[in-house]
Amino acid sequence: MALPSIFNSEMTAKQLDRLNTLTPESKVLWGKMNSAQMLAHLNIGYDATYGKIDAKPSAFAKLMLKLFVRKIVVGEKPYAKNSRTAPHFVVSDEREFESEKAKLAAYIQQVESDGEAFFEGKESPSFGKMTAQEWSNQFYKHLDHHFSQFGA
Secondary structure (H helix, E strand, O other): OOOOOOOOHHHHHHHHHHHHHOOOOOOOOOOOOOHHHHHHHHHHHHHHHOOOOOOOOOHHHHHHHHHHHHHHHHOOOOOOOOOOOOHHHOOOOOOOHHHHHHHHHHHHHHHHHHHHHHHOOOEEOOOEEOOHHHHHHHHHHHHHHHHHHOOO
């Protein structure tokens, strides 16, 4: 079963609706992050995608990611609860909820605006060139996983 595309306005609206159910007091159902940290964690993925942070692994690490992790991240199967997180995605310090929420909302809208053509063949810092479908799967799964983590 194919995952929904994140490149359309209907999915953008659904993701923003889920985002808007979150509060600084939202309770985590599993894992260690609070809601502000979770939003910051999601934003790191977009920061890396858009080149705002350097998230490039070593050549050896990139090869291992492509061989063993890529299918998990961009495939259709949902992420497992309490999966390992790459070190540069770990957020353990306190974050400001409203600013992280606004940043994530802007990224969700930017991905839709940029569209499939922008992402088709776009280089991932971790996985090399990816198809628009792989980018969509990755974004959708990551949002769904963490929004579900907080009951959103």
